[in-house]
Amino acid sequence: MNVTIKHIARKANVSYSTVSRALNNxxxxxxxxxxxxxxxxxxxxxxxxxxxxxxxxxxxxxLGLLIPxxxxxxxxxxxxxxxxxxxxWGYSVFLCNSNWEREREIQYLRLLAERRVDGMIIxxxxxxxxxxxxxxxxxxxxxxxxxxVPQNTKRSYVAIDNLRGGxxxxxxxIEAGYTKIGFIxxxxxxxxxxxxxxxxxLAMEQYHLPIEERYIRLGHYGHEQTTSxxxxxxxxxxxDFPRAVFAExxxxxxxxxxxxxxxxxxxxxxxxxxxxDDIPFASYQELGLTTVSQPKYxxxxxxxxxxxxxIEAETGVDTKVENGTGTKRKEGASRRVVxxxxxxVRKTTVISS
Amino acid sequence: MNVTIKHIARKANVSYSTVSRALNNxxxxxxxxxxxxxxxxxxxxxxxxxxxxxxxxxxxxxLGLLIPxxxxxxxxxxxxxxxxxxxxWGYSVFLCNSNWEREREIQYLRLLAERRVDGMIIxxxxxxxxxxxxxxxxxxxxxxxxxxVPQNTKRSYVAIDNLRGGxxxxxxxIEAGYTKIGFIxxxxxxxxxxxxxxxxxLAMEQYHLPIEERYIRLGHYGHEQTTSxxxxxxxxxxxDFPRAVFAExxxxxxxxxxxxxxxxxxxxxxxxxxxxDDIPFASYQELGLTTVSQPKYxxxxxxxxxxxxxIEAETGVDTKVENGTGTKRKEGASRRVVxxxxxxVRKTTVISS
DNA sequence: GTGAAAGCGCTAACAT
DNA sequence: ATGTTAGCGCTTTCAC
Numbered sequence: 001m002n003v004t005i006k007h008i009a010r011k012a013n014v015s016y017s018t019v020s021r022a023l024n025n026x027x028x029x030x031x032x033x034x035x036x037x038x039x040x041x042x043x044x045x046x047x048x049x050x051x052x053x054x055x056x057x058x059x060x061x062x063l064g065l066l067i068p069x070x071x072x073x074x075x076x077x078x079x080x081x082x083x084x085x086x087x088x089w090g091y092s093v094f095l096c097n098s099n100w101e102r103e104r105e106i107q108y109l110r111l112l113a114e115r116r117v118d119g120m121i122i123x124x125x126x127x128x129x130x131x132x133x134x135x136x137x138x139x140x141x142x143x144x145x146x147x148x149v150p151q152n153t154k155r156s157y158v159a160i161d162n163l164r165g166g167x168x169x170x171x172x173x174i175e176a177g178y179t180k181i182g183f184i185x186x187x188x189x190x191x192x193x194x195x196x197x198x199x200x201x202l203a204m205e206q207y208h209l210p211i212e213e214r215y216i217r218l219g220h221y222g223h224e225q226t227t228s229x230x231x232x233x234x235x236x237x238x239x240d241f242p243r244a245v246f247a248e249x250x251x252x253x254x255x256x257x258x259x260x261x262x263x264x265x266x267x268x269x270x271x272x273x274x275x276x277d278d279i280p281f282a283s284y285q286e287l288g289l290t291t292v293s294q295p296k297y298x299x300x301x302x303x304x305x306x307x308x309x310x311i312e313a314e315t316g317v318d319t320k321v322e323n324g325t326g327t328k329r330k331e332g333a334s335r336r337v338v339x340x341x342x343x344x345v346r347k348t349t350v351i352s353s
Numbered sequence: 354m355n356v357t358i359k360h361i362a363r364k365a366n367v368s369y370s371t372v373s374r375a376l377n378n379x380x381x382x383x384x385x386x387x388x389x390x391x392x393x394x395x396x397x398x399x400x401x402x403x404x405x406x407x408x409x410x411x412x413x414x415x416l417g418l419l420i421p422x423x424x425x426x427x428x429x430x431x432x433x434x435x436x437x438x439x440x441x442w443g444y445s446v447f448l449c450n451s452n453w454e455r456e457r458e459i460q461y462l463r464l465l466a467e468r469r470v471d472g473m474i475i476x477x478x479x480x481x482x483x484x485x486x487x488x489x490x491x492x493x494x495x496x497x498x499x500x501x502v503p504q505n506t507k508r509s510y511v512a513i514d515n516l517r518g519g520x521x522x523x524x525x526x527i528e529a530g531y532t533k534i535g536f537i538x539x540x541x542x543x544x545x546x547x548x549x550x551x552x553x554x555l556a557m558e559q560y561h562l563p564i565e566e567r568y569i570r571l572g573h574y575g576h577e578q579t580t581s582x583x584x585x586x587x588x589x590x591x592x593d594f595p596r597a598v599f600a601e602x603x604x605x606x607x608x609x610x611x612x613x614x615x616x617x618x619x620x621x622x623x624x625x626x627x628x629x630d631d632i633p634f635a636s637y638q639e640l641g642l643t644t645v646s647q648p649k650y651x652x653x654x655x656x657x658x659x660x661x662x663x664i665e666a667e668t669g670v671d672t673k674v675e676n677g678t679g680t681k682r683k684e685g686a687s688r689r690v691v692x693x694x695x696x697x698v699r700k701t702t703v704i705s706s
Numbered sequence: 707g708t709g710a711a712a713g714c715g716c717t718a719a720c721a722t
Numbered sequence: 723a724t725g726t727t728a729g730c731g732c733t734t735t736c737a738c
Contacts, residue, residue, distance in 0.1 A: 002490070004731055015709040020733060028707055046491035050467040051413065052731035054404045056714045062468075070432055071633065074421040083423075083450055090527035092464060098434055111445060114403040115415075130531065136398035137355075227638075258638045281634050284578075285611045357715055368725045373717060381723055405715035408730045 003044045006265075011040050023048065044245050047099045054116065059315065063114035063307065064120040068100045068148065072224070072251055073279040073295060075123065078146060080323045081300020082121055089308055091118070098125045100187070100220075106132050115136055121149040126190050130155070142310035143325050146303040147294065151191040154308065156334040158302045162192050164290040165341035166199020166246070169274045172290070173244045174207045176349055178272055182215030182235070182242030184252055193218075196248045196276065215242040219252070229262070230253030232271070236263045243271055244349070250275035250291055257287075258347065272349040288347030295339055306335060356397045363399070365390050376401065389657075407469065412668070416446045416471040416660065417465035421453045421501065422575065425604055426632040427649060428476065431499060434653020435474055442661055444471070451478045453540070453575045459485050466491055472545030472660045476501040479543050483508070495663035498645065499656040504544040509663065509687040511655045515545050518645040518694035519552020519599070522627045525643070525696055526597045527560045529703065531625055535568030535595030536590070537581050537605055549601045549629065568595040572605070582615070585624070589616045596624055597702070603628035603635050603644055610640075610701065626701040641700030648692055659688060 005023070009016035014033060022029045022037040023046075029037075054060040063086050067075045079095065094117060098105035109132055112120055119142035122129065130150035133143055141264050145157035173181050183200050185193050197216070204211045209348050215235070219227030228247060235241035236259070247253035253275030260271045268274055275282060278293035358376070362369035367386060367610035375382045375390040376399075382390075407413040416439050420428045432448065439446050447470060451458035458478050462485055465473055474481065483503035486496055498510035526534050536553050538546050550569070557564045567587070572580030581600060589592035589612070600606035606628030613624045620626055628635060631646035666686070 002493075002731090006731080016732085017710080017734080018708055024733085028472050030707060034708080037484075047463070047466050047490040049406045049408075049469060051404055051469050053733075054714090054716090054718090055402075055408055055731080056733045058714075060404065069428040070423075070436075071426070073424070073426060073429075076426075076429055079423055080450065092447065092449070092468070094445065095432075095436075096445070097433065099723050110400070113400050115445070117401060137400040138356075249704075254634075254637055261638055263715085281607075281637075282632075284607055284640075285614055286640060287637075355715090359715080369715095369718080370726080371724055374724085377717085383723060386723080402715050405730090406717075408715080408732090409717045412732075 002049075003046050004049070005046075008037060008040050008044060008046060011044070012037050015187070018129060018262070020315055051210055058116075060116050060118055061091050062115070063091050064096065064108075064115070064117040065093050065122075066096045066098060066105065066108055066112070066120060068098050068124045068125040070095070070097050070107075070130045072249075073281065074147075074249070074277045074294075077124065077280070077296035078300040080305075081297035082146075082304050083300075085304035087299040089304070091304075091308075100125045102126055102128060109133065109138060113141060117310045117347055119143065121146050121303045121307055124150050124190075126187065127151045142314055144303045144307045146299055147296075148190075148192050151194075153333060156336065158306065158337040158339070159192070160297045160299075160339045161339045162195035162293045163202070163340070164200040165276060165294075166196035167203045168199070168202045168247045168341060168343040169196075169276065169292050170203035171207075172343055172345065173246060173272060173349065174203060174209065176244075176272065176319065178244035179209055180212070180215070180241075180243045181209070182212070182217070182245040183248070184231055184245055184256060185216075185218050185248040186220055186224065187228070188218050193248055193253070196246075200246055212242070214240070216247075224249065224251035225255035225258065228252040229259035232256045232259035233263060236260070236265065236271075241271070244268075244273070245271065246274050246276075248276050250277045250279045250289060253289055253291065253348075254281075254287075257289075268348050268351055272276070274349055278344055282344075282346070290346045290349040291344055293342045293344050299339065302337060306337070355402075356399050357402070358399075361390060361393050361397060361399060364393050394445055409583055413469050413471055414444050415469040415470045416444050416657070417449065417461075417468070417661045418446050418475075419449045419451060419458065419461055419465070419473060420476045421451050421458075421478040423448070423450050425577070425602075425658035426634060427500075427602070427630045427647075430633070431476065431653040431656075434650035435499075435657050436653075437650075438654040438657035442657070444657075444661075446539070447656075453478045453573075455479055455481060458482055462491060466494060472496065472544065474499050474656045474660055474665045477503050477543075479540065481502045486666035493659055493669055497656045497663070498662045500649075501543075501545050504547075507687060509659055511652045511659065511690040511691045511692070511693045512545070513647045513652075513688070515694070516552040516555070518557055518629060518647075521599070521694060521696040522549075522554045522629065522645050523551070523553045523556035524560075525698065526599060526625060526627060526702065527556060527562065528624065529597075529638035531597035533565070533568070533594075533596045534562070535565070535570070535598040536568075536601070537584055537609060538571050538601040539573060539577065539605065541571050542559065546601055549599075553599055565595070567593070568598075571577070577602065577604035578608035578611065581605040582612035585609045585612035586616060589613070589618065589624075594624070597621075598624065598627070599627050599629075601629050603630045603632045603642060606642055606644065606701075607634075607640075610642075621701050621704055627702055631697055635697075635699070643699045643702040644697055644698050646695045650691065655690060659690070
């Protein structure tokens with residue numbers, strides 16, 4: 001059997017509540033007995049049972065993280081920020097991949113709730129998740145959306161201004177002299193994508209360029225590169241294709257480039273490409289993908305900080321270290337943090353000599 | 354307050370053990386009462402408390418996953434395999450990043466133990482973790498190493514034959530006509546890396562090529578691209594540099610390529626490069642990185658299957674032995690699965706017309 | 707400063 | 723088929 005505080009208590013000739021106090025550095029234990037207890041715990045290789053503690057404290061010090069696809073380099077970057085920050089406050093994180101599947105997303109939401117995570121950070125796979133989140137029993141758990149925020153949610157979130165991002169990308173293309181510009185995206189009816197597309201349209205209109213709907217194509221998440229590659233190849237082989245495309249994420253952009261090159265054409269000479277996210281490979285020099293950058297790691301950290309505040313407000317308990325002011329956040333006051341995207345111009349949109 | 358089985362019991366006019374039985378689809382409940390109970394649970398938005406269940410069942414249906422760096426695309430691929438397989442068997446996974454730091458690795462190991470995960474899958478950040486794993490209280494928990502296996506471990510593992518992988522990569526370079534070949538790696542004294550280097554040496558010797566120790570450079574994990582880029586640039590600017598390099602992971606290889614190109618030289622004309630892992634980006638056409646492939650997703654799945662078997666054996670019949678300080682795992686039953694690496698030749702090692 | 711006792715929400719004998 | 727009763731390992735009053 002595993003060693004418990006009872007074993008320690010017996011060996012130390014104290015009651016087990018004293019052991020509990022000693023182990024948790026609480027007041028009211030003689031330094032001497034504390035020392036003795038700590039020593040015994042040590043030599044017995046005691047490992048506190050977080051499950052039991054969670055049951056009585058109704059706090060698991062665990063956060064749930066739900067993302068659509070861990071193999072898209074954008075998300076690991078965010079996840080890192082989340083994990084680092086969480087760790088700093090004594091929390092661990094449960095990572096779940098929805099694989100862009102609504103069903104799986106819901107399943108995981110339920111699972112995380114059953115595991116009694118103290119809160120969740122969600123990069124949504126679609127606008128519909130929010131309905132589930134607003135339904136009991138999830139309604140009661142603190143949730144922060146990060147990056148992929150469902151439309152009209154009442155929850156707090158950290159994200160960038162996607163419309164502006166789309167606008168910047170398109171404007172850049174236009175100012176570089178392109179006029180036949182296309183948009184390649186994934187899943188329709190999803191706020192972040194819709195916004196980027198809206199930004200695209202806005203820029204085109206502002207510069208009085210015609211928006212050719214046949215140059216606007218939507219694929220499916222989960223097979224970004226394959227899908228976008230196929231889409232651009234279709235257009236090229238039809239003879240009627242855009243001379244620049246704004247792909248609403250970098251993986252999509254990579255696929256477009258592959259597609260273009262496989263037809264014998266070149267980037268950016270024949271077709272310019274701008275992506276979105278600024279995944280690590282985008283800056284790989286041979287590629288040099290022009291893209292719109294999101295502060296991935298930092299968004300992750302912020303999401304955790306916001307979540308912890310909401311948890312604190314919820315339980316009225318101070319989170320781990322410091323923050324001794326005791327001020328609680330107002331109930332129901334959700335925060336919307338919208339960061340600025342940044343255009344990063346590299347090689348896929350500028351024709352070098 | 355949260356709704357518990359007691360609330361349901363009261364409302365259904367049954368004892369709460371009946372509710373438990375009904376909810377868990379156990380025998381011995383009238384279909385009629387079961388229906389009633391299920392309905393009430395539904396309308397009360399009952400969410401079973403996995404913490405409480407874990408406490409009594411001594412099973413959390415949770416696996417711990419410890420990896421060195423989630424932002425290296427190799428690991429998300431493995432993690433996906435792990436998560437998918439785990440999910441299929443009703444398990445969820447706790448993801449932890451050691452960031453290649455020994456201290457953090459140990460911390461997480463302890464944390465996972467406290468959380469009472471049913472087992473752990475570890476991609477080690479160094480050979481030393483294994484000592485911690487073999488010490489109480491971790492000694493009692495089932496562990497499977499995946500891909501990054503510490504030297505001389507007694508635990509089960511799934512990995513590829515790294516020596517053979519290194520051999521294949523080097524042999525390919527040699528047969529392509531290169532003779533001045535270098536090796537760029539990260540962290541010394543770590544089994545997987547050592548093996549790849551050993552494979553390198555073996556191939557060189559077999560083909561009677563001189564091994565120039567000054568072409569063998571070791572950097573630090575965590576900043577692969579920067580490090581390897583710097584290393585190759587140093588060599589190139591010194592005027593004495595290898596005409597081909599085997600980088601023991603793809604991120605390192607990418608850095609080498611960037612480094613080479615930044616000096617004005619080209620890949621593979623001036624310097625050929627072969628990597629290791631076959632991360633998704635390696636097959637990106639413009640890059641076309643020649644590399645040694647590991648079956649990432651499949652290794653993840655296998656690791657879970659093996660782990661589940663060990664957990665089963667553990668909790669099943671009398672495989673445990675009392676020895677005073679705690680439970681001892683039965684040794685000798687560990688399985689070592691060594692898969693074949695596969696050389697994938699692309700563009701960074703073949704000079705096209 | 708320390709002990710006794712009451713749960714946290716659930717499962718699992720053991721009754722009936 | 724259902725109820726009763728112990729706990730799982732821990733924290734937390736409330737006594738002393």
